[in-house]
Amino acid sequence: MSIKNILLVEDNPDDRELMRLAFSQGTIPHNLIIFSNGLEALNYLLGQGNIDETSPSPTEQNLTSMPALIILDLxxxxxxxxxxxxxxxxxxQTKLLPVVIISSSNEPRDLIDSYINGCNSYIQKPIHFNQLQNFVREISTYWLTVNQLPPVFGVLNE
Structure with a gap:
């Protein structure tokens, strides 16, 4: 099984650390890339700007290094x-990437806006760490092993 990238975009340092810990306890090989704001994440995905990430952005390498999953806070x-x-x-190059929204909000407007704008899933943030572990296990299993990504990202002629 190849190691796939997961991009986590979360501004809360406690939530970032808990997610990092939950992913580190998982059994599915992955590379967790974490950013604390939307601008850094977009710079990484689109290869723009100067960010403090040591690995080159996917567009600077090749499209196979694109994340298999983006977990995005609102x-x-x-x-x-x-x-x-x-x-x-x-x-x-990013249009088909799976995006899971994870938010503490259960506001209908946030849910509707997320789906209208193309999220693949919307999940309310788990409150307890064991729920977070279950969440990480389930999304890792589905998005990294069960789900099939298109064979080539970025080759869309519209």
């Missing part, structure tokens, strides 16, 4: 999660 500094999602869906 309430982010600089560029909020809905706008990040809109931009991801507007570029051919």
């Amino acid at each position: 309430n982010l500094p600089q560029i909020n999660g809905i706008e990040v999602l809109r931009r991801i869906r507007s570029y051919p």
